[in-house]
Amino acid sequence: MDHLPLWAQIAAIFLLLLCSSFFSISETAMMALNRHRLKHLVGQGSLGAKTTQGLLARTDQLLSVILIGNNLFNTIIPVLTTSIALRTFGHDNFVLSIATGIVAFLIIVFAEITPKIVGATFPERIALPASLLIAPLMRALRPVVWFVNTLAGGVLRMLRINTKNGRDQRLTAEELRTIVVESASFMPTKHRSILLNLFDLENISVDDVMVPRRQIESLNLVSPLDDILHQLETCYHNRLVVYEGDIDNVLGILHVRKTLTGLHNQDFDRDTLRTLLAEPYYVPSGTPVVQQLQYFQESRQRTALIVNEYGELEGLVTPEDIIEELIGEFTTSMPRSEHTGGWNADGERIVAGSMPLRELNRWLHLKLPTDGPKTLNGLILEELEEIPEGDVCVKIAGVMLEVMRSDDQAVRTVKVFKPRAARGGSR
Known part of the structure; x- marks a missing residue:
């Protein structure tokens, strides 16, 4: 050059x-x-x-x-x-x-x-x-x-x-979760919440989403016929667990609407009700909810009874309970969802000790641990290692809890105080 x-x-x-x-x-x-x-x-x-x-x-x-x-x-x-x-x-x-x-x-x-x-x-x-x-x-x-x-x-x-x-560049579940969390600028909040709940679904069992045994709306077949008919006409659910004497002695699942329609042309008695019962569908405690949802699809069932290793009834789960984990609570008149609103003006809320922790976390936007006991009562008893006598305060995961009422068996009523960080963020 x-x-x-x-x-x-x-x-x-x-x-x-x-x-x-x-x-x-x-x-x-x-x-x-x-x-x-x-x-x-x-x-x-x-x-x-x-x-x-x-x-x-x-x-x-x-x-x-x-x-x-x-x-x-x-x-x-x-x-x-x-x-x-x-x-x-x-x-x-x-x-x-x-x-x-x-x-x-x-x-x-x-x-x-x-x-x-x-x-x-x-x-x-x-x-x-x-x-x-x-x-x-x-x-x-x-x-x-x-x-x-x-x-x-x-x-x-x-x-x-x-x-x-x-050369394998496949993303892990945690990496996908991070992508979803950081997508706030272009993904609606509700959609992002559903995706995050979907990732959590792998770690949730039916015990986390079930209706506990004490809250199951059920029908005792030995009750007087007038009481049975009144319960059928006023019940919240379209399917009732029917038992005889003790709820562990389940006879079957009753479809309320079809039953009331059919009873117009028949004599109302216990034997007639027995013929209308569907076989109960049992699942073992600890079944992952993703697997259970697949079972619901394959078996065409809408109600599953959860039993422990001794065959005792622990609770009841439906596809709606699992779907609520993804998209939140449905607007229904069920007793389980009777709580409305959130914190009061003083940043407090009185709740039942039997309330499931996952439901309480969703309702009040808390982060109480859910990998152990499933209810607020169980969480407090695990922390105190005894049933409290009188008013007792305990702080768990940054949340102050005050036991307001308890008996010899469980904590019945608890006052929950809004965490300070959440109070500051809401001003």
Whole structure:
């Protein structure tokens, strides 16, 4: 290039810097590109996205082409600069040192740092158009790339480094949860809440969502017929657990609406009710709710009775109970959901000791632990290790709880105080 004028040689240096910058910015942008976003763009038919996905599927070849081009230009630039310095100023060591420092500064700033920052900031805007230029270049340099990769592979084998095991980029459940949590800017709050609840569903059993034994709306077949008929006409649910004498002696499940319709043309007696009962459907305590939801679909059942290892009835669960864990409580007239509102003006709330912890957390936006006892009474007894006598206060997970009423069996009524952090956040 000695026959070229000085301005042309300087222009060539800046052109080489621009080419080196292109490879640097392309490398950073493609490595920083969101693979899931890329798959979405491929599904929409984007040519740049399809080309980029094809290049990233051969990461070793892609990096070889980019690094060969980048290092080739970064090597030519100092050589050309030195040639210009020698031609202009002669063999002056001081001038050569200054020229070397200047060219190193230009490479670092304009061919490395600046392009990489831009590429990391706008990966999608840069990677997709750049792939249309790199793809044909990769095909043209295929023999060179093969030779370089063969040598690099040999070195990796000598070092016993297995690159195949490091290519799995599947997201874990916790990583997906983090993505959902950070999606507040473009995902509605309700949708985000449902997705987060869906992740929690894997760690929840039917014991967490069931209606406890004492709250099951049931029908005792030995009751007077007038009382039975009155209960059928005023019950909250369309399906009742029917037992005889003791609730552990379950006879079946009664469909109330069909029963009342059919009794208009029949004599109302216990034997008639027995013929209308459906077989009870039992599930063991501790069954995961995801698995139980699948069982409901397969068995076409709407009500499951939960029994412990001794065969004793623990509670009742329906598909609606499981769905409520995802989308929140339905607006119904069930006794279980009779609480309304939240904290009073003093930041307090009086609740029953039998209230399930998950329901209490949802209602008052608390974070009481749910990996142990399932009710507020059980949580307090576990903390105190005895049934309290008189008024007792206890602080659990930052929540102050005051026992207002208890008996020889359990804590009956509890006053819950709003945590200080929540009070400050609501002002």
